[in-house]
Amino acid sequence: MSLTVSSCIRCGTTVFPARYLCPVCGGAEWSEIEAARGTVTALTVVRHRVGAHNSGGVHLASVAMQAGPTVIACLKSVAEKGDAVCLALDEQHRIVASRS
Numbered sequence: 001m002s003l004t005v006s007s008c009i010r011c012g013t014t015v016f017p018a019r020y021l022c023p024v025c026g027g028a029e030w031s032e033i034e035a036a037r038g039t040v041t042a043l044t045v046v047r048h049r050v051g052a053h054n055s056g057g058v059h060l061a062s063v064a065m066q067a068g069p070t071v072i073a074c075l076k077s078v079a080e081k082g083d084a085v086c087l088a089l090d091e092q093h094r095i096v097a098s099r100s
């Protein structure tokens with residue numbers, strides 16, 4: 001599933017997740033744009049998650065999307081700060097990133 005962000009029709013501001021009103025101009029009309037690519041800006045590992053049985057922890061990355069907003073994504077493959085990644089939604093609608 002591809003990931004999309006909302007782009008304000010009036011001023012072009014991109015937001016994620018979607019909002020009712022644009023935080024910049026107050027506009028309420030949006031167009032959906034695909035946001036498949038981004039760059040890793042920070043990495044973190046979440047360990048000791050309640051109910052998680054894998055001891056390796058969950059690798060999360062802050063990804064600055066080319067479309068504008070920054071999102072937190074689950075890393076499917078090893079990545080480092082500055083790496084270009086592809087973004088998608090998995091079947092549980094979580095954002096996942098893999099090295100492109």
Ligand SMILES: [Zn+2]
Nearest residue numbers: 008011022025
């Ligand atoms: Zn706007």
